[in-house]
Amino acid sequence: MLTGADIQALKDYVSAPGNFGQNQAESTVRLHVTHSNLKAEFMELRMDLHMTVEAVKIKLSTHCGTTTSDMILQMKDSSGKLVAVLTEPHRKLGFFSPEDGWVLHIIDTNPNSLSARGWLEDTSKVQKYVMSDADYDARENTYRQYKAQKLKEDPEWTAEKELCVRKGIPYVAPPKKEMVEDEEYQAAEASKLSVGSRCEINPGGKRGCIRYVGKCEGLPPGYWVGVQLDEPVGKNDGNVKGRRYFECALGYGSFLRPNKVNPGDFPEIDEFRFSDEDEI
Structure with a gap:
């Protein structure tokens, strides 16, 4: 049986650098990524310390929609303190001695960026496709066509009735709603x-x-x-x-x-x- 000390040692091992879910090379570091136009910390990426700042920006651009030319990249420690602004494109990431859990913060300077004004997070801004009745009727094998065919065969057909038939159980129709026309009813x-x-x-x-x-x-x-x-x-x-x-x-x-x-x-x-x- 594991003791409390054993369990704590196991937790320390799992959370230690290089043992987070999978083996981690000595030349890689796990960095959190935040963005000036996005509300939350949106990812954690493994970065090789031999990557140049330009290569880091290219990798980040594929995740956030900000081009490298519109990107100001800041590095912060785990407490949120600014460590450096990564301005030299050929400087290697390892120069800044980042540690697991540090933050790369992207500042997008383009007001028309893909990430600006919530376009990557607010789905209400995205125009939804609505198919017209004519386009839907032109499609084949739709539920509307199936229902029309069933009602042609049986005017009292319902989906509930169809399910009962498929299950081989008797179908009991619900009582019809009372149609009252008498003003002195009851x-x-x-x-x-x-x-x-x-x-x-x-x-x-x-x-x-x-x-x-x-x-x-x-x-x-x-x-x-x-x-x-x-x-x-x-x-x-x-x-x-x-x-x-x-x-x-x-x-x-x-x-x-x-x-x-x-x-x-x-x-x-x-x-x-x-x-x-x-x-x-």
Whole structure:
């Protein structure tokens, strides 16, 4: 079993120069690279100490989009202190005695550079290609063509139905949405409800207080019940499509058909109430 000292020795070995993930030659150094136009430290590169400053700039230009003629290159130590500005193109990197973890900072002097104004980082600046309907229809073997063919064969075809067929299991069509045209729909059920009464919503068992009974502009014809729920499991604050029917906190309001609302003695549920048998 490894001791704490053994584990620490292993960590020291792995983090030591030349042992970082793979063997490192004595003439190479690992340097972090930052850029004046890019927000974050964006890479770590291995550099040979025998490379000239010009060769270093050429290598960096392939990564950041800044040309060598537009590049001012600074070297900083691991604390961020400026060590040197690499201005002599034929000077070798080893002249500056860099260590693993030091920083090469690129200053891009070209205001029209590829990296300027966030073009390499902000994807919102990139124009997205949008295919026109005509171009999409001209393509072969598309989902749109497949769907059209399936609907031609079966007007009730759906992707869900197709999956069931492929899996060899029965397909149960979802119930069709109720199409209501009667302005007095569920008037009888609504007449049994009164504003201010406690209620329970079924299915679901959510409880609350009836705050409105009547028709709602913007909702399908017929009668509706506005309920202020005891918990924030609703969808509104008593407002429906710009018209307010009652006041409550956002998320506590709900509008339902009268047959979903059961009036009665439904006190607010106390989640912390225990019976004698539940007490410890």
